[in-house]
Amino acid sequence: MSTQGNVELLQWDDIPMETVNPSMRRQIITGELMTVARIYLRDGFLVPMHSHHNEQITQVISGVLKFRLGKDGGEVIDVGPGQVIVIPANLPHEALVVGDVVETDMWAPRRDDWLNQTDDYLRQ
Numbered sequence: 520m521s522t523q524g525n526v527e528l529l530q531w532d533d534i535p536m537e538t539v540n541p542s543m544r545r546q547i548i549t550g551e552l553m554t555v556a557r558i559y560l561r562d563g564f565l566v567p568m569h570s571h572h573n574e575q576i577t578q579v580i581s582g583v584l585k586f587r588l589g590k591d592g593g594e595v596i597d598v599g600p601g602q603v604i605v606i607p608a609n610l611p612h613e614a615l616v617v618g619d620v621v622e623t624d625m626w627a628p629r630r631d632d633w634l635n636q637t638d639d640y641l642r643q
Contacts (some may be wrong), residue, residue, distance in 0.1 A: 527585040531557055539641050542616070547633060560584075560620040568592065569640045573626035575606040582620030587613050608615040 534546040534557075542564035546557045554573075558631050560582070561564075570586070577584065578599045586604060588594040597617075598604045604611055632638045 521617070525551075525576050525612045533613060539638075540643075541643060545633075547630075549629050549634060553625060553627040554633060555607065556622060556624045556628075556630075556633070557631050558620075558622050560616040562616055562618050563600040564616040566616075567643075568611055570611045571630070571632070572608050573628060573630060574608045576603060577606070578603045578623045578625075580621040580623065582618040582622075582624075584612075584620060584622065585615040585617055587615075 526602060529548055532547060534548060536544055536546055539542050542561040543566075544559045548555045562582070577598065579600055581600055584598045584604075586596045586598060586606075588596065588606070592611075592613065596604060597602055630638075636642075
């Protein structure tokens with residue numbers, strides 16, 4: 520570790536895997552101000568419509584996430600391998616998983632609901 524403050528060097532292989540539901544597993548790394556997660560989703564899973572005060576950046580590594588954005592879900596954006604979507608804070612969104620998906624999500628401020636497992640919309 521570094522002697523320069525609270526610098527951490529981490530490796531994804533060393534981060535515990537959490538099973539959120541039968542179609543979603545994740546690894547979470549958090550700092551003081553932001554959260555990063557590597558997420559594994561099964562084909563056909565629907566991340567339910569929700570919003571949060573966190574700005575979100577999602578990078579798809581494999582598979583496709585079909586996002587529906589806005590209260591009525593009227594805007595649809597497919598995000599595939601190598602693509603990144605930036606979702607503003609408080610914007611309602613859902614995502615349909617097309618093919619098994621591996622993706623990385625980043626949020627600021629950090630996702631305290633994920634850290635204390637009060638993210639019930641994913642656990643149903």
